[in-house]
Amino acid sequence: MTPATASQTAGPYWHMIDFPEWADLLRPGGPNEGVEGERITLAGRITDGDGAAVADGLVEIWQAGPDGAYEAGFHGFGRCATDAEGGFRFTTLKPGATPGPGNSTQAPHILVTVFARGLMKHVVTRAYFAGEALNAADPVLNLVDPARRGTLVAQPEGAGVWRLDIRLQGEGETVFLDA
Secondary structure, three states: OOOOOOOOOOOOOHHHOOOHHHHEOOOOOOOOOOOOOOEEEEEEEEEOOOOOEOOOOEEEEEEOOOOOOOOOOOOOEEEEEOOOOOEEEEEEEOOOOEEOOOOOEEOOEEEEEEEOOOOOOOEEEEEEEOOOHHHHHOOOHHHOOOOOHHHHEEEEOOOOEEEOOEEOOOOOOOOOEOO
C-alpha cells in the first residue's frame, strides 16, 4: 500500500508567478496597445470567512474584448497579487457581450479566479457590471439565487472604476462557479 500524501493548499508562492505589470492590460508596449474601447479599472478586496484581508492571494482575470470576442486582437488575461489589505486592481477595457449557450447572449463580464492560502483549489466567479441591460437575461447570472446575485455585480466607484469585493466564505460569501 502506498503511504498517504500530505495535502497542500494553493500558495503562498505568488512571488514566483506574479508580474505586477500584468495587472495593467493596457500598459504601453503590452499586447493591447492601440486597442480601442472603454477604459475601466476593476478593483476590489478579498476577505476570508472572518472578514480579514487575504493579503497573500493572487487574482487572475480572463475576459473578452470590447467587441465580445475572445480572440481577435484583444489579450484578455491579467494577474495581480493582493496587497496588505487584500486589495487588487486591474486596468483593462470593458468587455462586450459574448455568445452564450444556444442562441443566448451573455452580459459583459470578467471571469475572476482567486488563489489563496487555505484553498485546496482556486475559486472562480464573475464580475458583471451594475446597470448593464443584458444582466437581466444573462444565462449564468440567472442561475444564481436572486438574493445572492449582488455578489457577482461590480458597482461603479467613480469615473471608469468598478468595485467587486470577494468574500471567500461566511456571511455574504461570494457566489463561486464550477470551473
